[in-house]
Amino acid sequence: MSSSEFPDKAADLSSPAAIPPRERIVSSAADLFRKFGIRGIGVDAIAEAAQTNKMTLYRKFGSKDELLCATLRQVTQRAGAIWDELEREFSGDAAAQLKRWVDFQVERLEQEPGGCDLANAAVELRDSDHPAHAVVQEFKNSQRNRLAAVCEAAGSSNPELLADTLSLLLEGARVSVQTSGPEGSSRRFRESCEATIAALSSK
Amino acid sequence: MSSSEFPDKAADLSSPAAIPPRERIVSSAADLFRKFGIRGIGVDAIAEAAQTNKMTLYRKFGSKDELLCATLRQVTQRAGAIWDELEREFSGDAAAQLKRWVDFQVERLEQEPGGCDLANAAVELRDSDHPAHAVVQEFKNSQRNRLAAVCEAAGSSNPELLADTLSLLLEGARVSVQTSGPEGSSRRFRESCEATIAALSSK
């Protein structure tokens, strides 16, 4: 395999201060899983990046799979914060929230060219019995439902259809970023979203 | 890692008759890569499934990476055949071709819950320098352009936008199949496609 370069000096973030080891490990693991893939990075490298060692890693998490689930749960929490921010920014104005949601996702597409960590994990772990799969499925479901609630509040003529379409568009865009680069993908995503919202917005 | 079960009695297809070893290897590799992931299956298992051995595999393909590229190229050829079939079925009637295209993809979503092999490979191999990445990118580009040509011929008011939207919807659906199961995903994909086509079809 020619695969990726050395992990080397990667992901020394989240380490120096009095942050407990468990959180450092999760943060480093999230970073390295994102960069090299779940199967592409070893627990030794994760422990080293978290400025600790393999033993404490295995005392906090019983296995690499458990660590993976913990990192995915952390990612879901971070991603879920978007909805609170939308509500804070445009309280009551669901149509504005929907527009802002698109902007948010465009920003993420351009700034995080690695796609969705959750979806990537589901793709990498083909085995649908893997515990991480449940985390992913629950997250995707909740995201769609939250989006549907906004679509409903925004007075869409068909909020369910609008939410499903936007969800699929986002999922597709976050894959396209990895297959065709972020330049075109984010623009196409934005234009598709706007056209869809325009077509399905008036009640 | 708890990951997937034994490869065991997997993928004995494409072996018995006078099919040359090279083709058997590619077919078995495609099958096993699909089931267990690229990093999830070893060359020994691939050779065994192709009813041959590792040496002949390495005489035909210099490395696992080369074998991977060969299998991806085979997948692109198979997937590219869809367009010829569309043209054969509804020669000249681009609008009918577009409807049939949706049907095709819905069938694939329901029958192949593994998503797109090309996209999956791009996700699994984070390293964008990997030779397989070029194969994937070229394929995705050509698929979108072919779809855009059909949209154009179908008299869409905005064929580029329609093709981009449908492409993103498909990409998203093929990921959703892996994260949320095929039941809902194919239905949502169909409904989103039909709504999008309706909104962007009249010239």
Add this chain to the structure above:
DNA sequence: GATAAACGTTACCGACCGGTCACACCCATG
């Protein structure tokens, strides 16, 4: 200062993996 929990260090294990080597085999062509 004793105690115990948390953390660090080193070495190790068994398994697997990509890739190579040397050699035997089969079978067609001359």
Add this chain to the structure above:
DNA sequence: CATGGGTGTGACCGGTCGGTAACGTTTATC
């Protein structure tokens, strides 16, 4: 029958990986 190319066999190599054991060190608490 000889030859040579394509194929099968098994052993082997160096490396990595997930996970564990044993032991030493820090740190806080009473």
